[in-house]
Amino acid sequence: xxxxxxxxxxxxxxxxxxxxxxxxxxxxxxxxxxxxxxxxxxxxxxxxxxxxxxxxxxxxxxxxxxxxxxxxxxxxxxxxxxxxxxxxxxxxxxxxxxxxxxxxxxxxxxxxxxxxxxxxxxxxxxxxxxxxxxxxxxxxxxxxxxxxxxxxxxxxxxxxxxxxxxxxxxxxxxxxxxxxxxx
Amino acid sequence: xxxxxxxxxxxxxxxxxxxxxxxxxxxxxxxxxxxxxxxxxxxxxxxxxxxxxxxxxxxxxxxxxxxxxxxxxxxxxxxxxxxxxxxxxxxxxxxxxxxxxxxxxxxxxxxxxxxxxxxxxxxxxxxxxxxxxxxxxxxxxxxxxxxxxxxxxxxxxxxxxxxxxxxxxxxxxxxxxxxxxxxxxxxxxx
Amino acid sequence: xxxxxxxxxxxxxxxxxxxxxxxxxxxxxxxxxxxxxxxxxxxxxxxxxxxxxxxxxxxxxxxxxxxxxxxxxxxxxxxxxxxxxxxxxxxxxxxxxxxxxxxxxxxxxxxxxxxxxxxxxxxxxxxxxxxxxxxxxxxxxxxxxxxxxxxxxxxxxxxxxxxxxxxxxxxxxxxxxxxxxxxxxxxxxxxxxxxxxxxxxxxxxxxxxxxxxxxxxxxxxxxxxxxxxxxxxxxx
Numbered sequence: 001x002x003x004x005x006x007x008x009x010x011x012x013x014x015x016x017x018x019x020x021x022x023x024x025x026x027x028x029x030x031x032x033x034x035x036x037x038x039x040x041x042x043x044x045x046x047x048x049x050x051x052x053x054x055x056x057x058x059x060x061x062x063x064x065x066x067x068x069x070x071x072x073x074x075x076x077x078x079x080x081x082x083x084x085x086x087x088x089x090x091x092x093x094x095x096x097x098x099x100x101x102x103x104x105x106x107x108x109x110x111x112x113x114x115x116x117x118x119x120x121x122x123x124x125x126x127x128x129x130x131x132x133x134x135x136x137x138x139x140x141x142x143x144x145x146x147x148x149x150x151x152x153x154x155x156x157x158x159x160x161x162x163x164x165x166x167x168x169x170x171x172x173x174x175x176x177x178x179x180x181x182x183x
Numbered sequence: 184x185x186x187x188x189x190x191x192x193x194x195x196x197x198x199x200x201x202x203x204x205x206x207x208x209x210x211x212x213x214x215x216x217x218x219x220x221x222x223x224x225x226x227x228x229x230x231x232x233x234x235x236x237x238x239x240x241x242x243x244x245x246x247x248x249x250x251x252x253x254x255x256x257x258x259x260x261x262x263x264x265x266x267x268x269x270x271x272x273x274x275x276x277x278x279x280x281x282x283x284x285x286x287x288x289x290x291x292x293x294x295x296x297x298x299x300x301x302x303x304x305x306x307x308x309x310x311x312x313x314x315x316x317x318x319x320x321x322x323x324x325x326x327x328x329x330x331x332x333x334x335x336x337x338x339x340x341x342x343x344x345x346x347x348x349x350x351x352x353x354x355x356x357x358x359x360x361x362x363x364x365x366x367x368x369x370x371x372x373x
Numbered sequence: 374x375x376x377x378x379x380x381x382x383x384x385x386x387x388x389x390x391x392x393x394x395x396x397x398x399x400x401x402x403x404x405x406x407x408x409x410x411x412x413x414x415x416x417x418x419x420x421x422x423x424x425x426x427x428x429x430x431x432x433x434x435x436x437x438x439x440x441x442x443x444x445x446x447x448x449x450x451x452x453x454x455x456x457x458x459x460x461x462x463x464x465x466x467x468x469x470x471x472x473x474x475x476x477x478x479x480x481x482x483x484x485x486x487x488x489x490x491x492x493x494x495x496x497x498x499x500x501x502x503x504x505x506x507x508x509x510x511x512x513x514x515x516x517x518x519x520x521x522x523x524x525x526x527x528x529x530x531x532x533x534x535x536x537x538x539x540x541x542x543x544x545x546x547x548x549x550x551x552x553x554x555x556x557x558x559x560x561x562x563x564x565x566x567x568x569x570x571x572x573x574x575x576x577x578x579x580x581x582x583x584x585x586x587x588x589x590x591x592x593x594x595x596x597x598x599x600x601x602x603x604x605x606x607x608x609x
Binding site for chain 3: 274277280281282283284286287289290291322324325327328332334335336337339360361362367370371372373
């Protein structure tokens with residue numbers, strides 16, 4: 001979880017959280033809707049610690065419980081997300097068609113190779129320049145197209161190293177020129 | 184328990200013990216059955232182990248009690264030999280059953296572990312020993328990860344009465360039941 | 374006025390009140406069902422799967438602590454199938470984290486260990502996981518050792534339901550689940566913790582313990598928590 005104070009949250013109009021809480025008051029799963037609204041508002045698409053604390057305070061739900069919910073669902077991020085998202089399917093069909101290799105190559109290509117603990121498959125990691133977040137998913141439900149990689153929410157089937165590199169090349173440059181890299 | 188060596192009694196059970204990655208506490212506990220040793224001794228022939236002189240693990244062993252986890256390449260070889268030459272293999276004590284204290288190093292890669300102890304952790308030498316010591320396995324594991332084990336006797340160490348209960352049952356030709364009321368309170372797992 | 378129902382537990386006909394769980398009915402009838410996450414006085418979580426029972430006419434096993442008894446139900450609490458499943462659940466708990474009883478302050482006073490002996494578990498058939506987990510000793514009086522946590526959530530429930538502080542919860546999911554203090558903060562820095570120690574006293578293993586205890590020295594006192602739970606129950 002990102003420990004650095006969030007500048008975005010410092011500048012956020014706190015009425016936004018009040019409004020999200022009021023909009024969802026009394027509805028089952030209100031906490032999910034509030035957290036989602038807050039995360040979507042953040043251009044880096046994540047929930048800083050301060051935001052979780054503020055939601056807990058406003059809703060009266062204990063801190064640890066809000067944190068539990070935020071960490072349970074893969075939908076919520078506790079770290080800043082990249083400007084682009086690549087999601088590699090690690091389902092059985094994709095695995096047998098070589099998705100582990102694709103993932104390893106991608107990690108290498110993006111410089112996301114961890115230390116000695118890199119055997120565990122983290123759900124999401126982001127490049128230090130904030131350009132790309134690499135995720136894995138248990139199954140897209142597109143097994144006939146295995147191996148499947150999702151790039152910025154578009155599904156690409158029958159991927160291999162070459163086609164994946166081509167997709168990467170198309171998104172890295174325009175994405176970088178569109179927005180300033182995050183500090 | 185009564186045992187005699189008069190003619191007509193069954194031949195002595197060929198018993199071996201083995202000490203792998205453990206503290207020898209299980210062997211101590213075996214000796215702690217005290218005067219019961221006198222009753223057990225005539226029914227067994229100790230053919231191998233730290234308590235006797237034999238240099239080679241013999242063939243045709245009836246029961247082998249193994250103390251300790253499998254932590255290095257020598258352990259690996261020993262446990263395989265014991266399996267091949269014994270009718271019944273018993274994991275004696277928590278290190279053999281769960282890998283216990285030896286497993287506490289499993290959370291670190293062997294290289295980091297050895298460097299922490301032999302290089303960073305000392306002022307003299309500063310060299311990881313490689314000669315005369317068997318290389319460590321990546322992880323210290325229970326016996327049943329390597330070979331088939333016929334009986335697990337847990338405890339750190341197994342209490343002497345539990346060991347006696349086990350030996351008596353095996354000598355009488357059946358497996359011990361540790362949920363038996365006379366030992367259940369003395370059995371500890373983990 | 375609560376409605377009376379009839380339930381058969383291991384063949385014995387029992388009268389119970391509607392709304393009671395199978396576990397409660399069995400206990401009242403003097404039938405012992407092994408359990409780990411369940412604790413008298415707290416709500417039920419149904420997470421440890423040790424109290425699984427067979428209900429006649431149902432193909433799957435049900436946790437006794439969360440399943441309400443129904444009129445005419447026939448329940449089996451002891452059988453070879455149940456023993457097999459309970460042992461497996463227990464072995465999975467042992468294989469998941471680093472339960473090294475020989476060096477544990479709760480050795481000999483641990484419910485996980487006691488259950489292994491009771492159910493005749495003498496080895497774990499699954500490969501051990503050996504995860505690298507932290508120990509939080511930041512609290513002046515208590516220690517949280519994640520290596521020995523079985524995620525039973527008794528601490529979460531006692532802190533929420535009896536103390537009313539809700540310091541603890543479970544973060545993450547599946548094999549990555551962890552007990553967390555507030556916003557994943559060191560326990561010693563928790564703002565909501567009253568330091569009452571109820572979580573320590575209800576923890577079935579050596580995961581939550583008092584500082585300064587040596588191996589085998591940590592015994593737990595459940596009495597005060599049970600007493601508080603009774604008084605809470607009695608309040609109008």
